[in-house]
Amino acid sequence: MKEVRIGVIGLGGMGTNHMRSVLLTPGAKLTAVCDIRKEVVDKVAAENKVKGFYDGEEMMKSGDVDAVIIVTPHFDHTVKAVAAFKHGVHVLTDKPIAVHKADAQKMIDAHKKRPDLKFAAMFNMRTDSLYIKIKNLIETGELGEIHRVNWIITNWFRSQSYYNSGGWRATWRGEGGGVLLNQCPHQLDLFQWFFGMPVKIRAFCQVGRYHNIEVEDDVTAYCQYKNGSTGVFIASTGEAPGTNRLEITCDRGRLIVEDGKITFNRAEIPVSKFIKTSTTGFGLPPIWHVDVPSGNDRMAHQKIIANYVDAILNGTPLIAPGEEGIKSVELSNAMLYSSIKDKTVDMPLDGKAFEKILNGLIKNSRFVKPKEQKIKNNDLSKSFVK
DSSP: OOSEEEEEEOOSHHHHHHHHHHHTSTTEEEEEEEOSOHHHHHHHHHHHTOEEESSHHHHHHTTSOSEEEEOSOTTHHHHHHHHHHHTTOEEEEOSSSOSSHHHHHHHHHHHHTOTTSOEEEOOGGGGOHHHHHHHHHHHTTTTOSEEEEEEEEOOOOOOHHHHHTOTTTTOTTTTSOSHHHHTOHHHHHHHHHHHOOOSEEEEEEEETSSSSOSSEEEEEEEEEOTTSOEEEEEEESSOSSOOEEEEEEETTEEEEEETTEEEEEEESSOHHHHHHHOOOSSOOOOEEEEEEOOOSOOOOHHHHHHHHHHHHHHOOOOSSBGGGHHHHHHHHHHHHHHHHHTSOEESSOOHHHHHHHHHHHHHTOOOSOGGGOOOOOOBGGGTOOO
8 A cells, every 4th residue: 555545524623624634644645525514525525626425434335445534523433433443444533532431442342353454543732742751751750750740721711602603512412521521632631641540530520610501611630549649630611811730749859831831840859868868857959940842843633644644554653542542531531420429439430330321411411502501500410310
């Protein structure tokens, strides 16, 4: 194979952006597009001189594509990916890879039956030089043991008008969640990419705290790890100005990531050693204030697509294997489950138990424009009706 024939399923804003990236990627050839909106398909297909389809599986069976990029609403990711593997087609799916853990596992199981195919996820933040540097600092041991992590990511501000723009938005049936499923998958992926998966989660998710919606728009979660370290993850779409600050407290000091910069307040002597050997009661170890260079190579969706194509053609390792996408899904599910059940959740999460809870929420979902909804209760544990 000298080039990969790619079909894009879903021609919304992000789908058309991915389509343009395919056109710029060496070794890739756009051969088909698909959407349930006939007029959109006909127009895009004609403009790009490619085949148009109104059904994703028909595209996969056509023989016109070797690989697909799935950019449909969240619930459809699983259906489309499983069908693609069945028909011998490589898969790159947008985030989140699925709405809940059980569906993500179905995708992984389907891929196991076709290990010759590539399965990738659109976690483009893994290509950002800033986050690559943080990953490297952690993996090389430069930080020493990590003790505590705080990530405040509240610069997702959205107005009510944003949620009113589509009846599927901010509904359990339409999206399967709020800020955790829509805005935060990238950060949740990085959270586990950097620090691994916690062993316990306790979260507080508020429904419609700032907006007239039926899903969570404000989250505070506490994570506990096997080695005793802790993490706090805070997200919201109702704060302005918002904050994006990652703070890592470690044995070699404190790393702060904010405003596109990395600052390392580095202890000259490991803190654990200083605690045991210092003869003063209040003094601190000498601290170096270091501005860590990370480059200016910001995240790009095209890099993930190029890596996907290179993996198919040359066997290059994937930057974001699809199998790893289940971890960010599990984190978001566990946070919602903890809040709904009003208790600490042991990890790994029981995916089937959460699926049952989610199906109950979907059953009672309004699935209408938020301006028509009458949400009075912002306590998620009381919004679930069995």
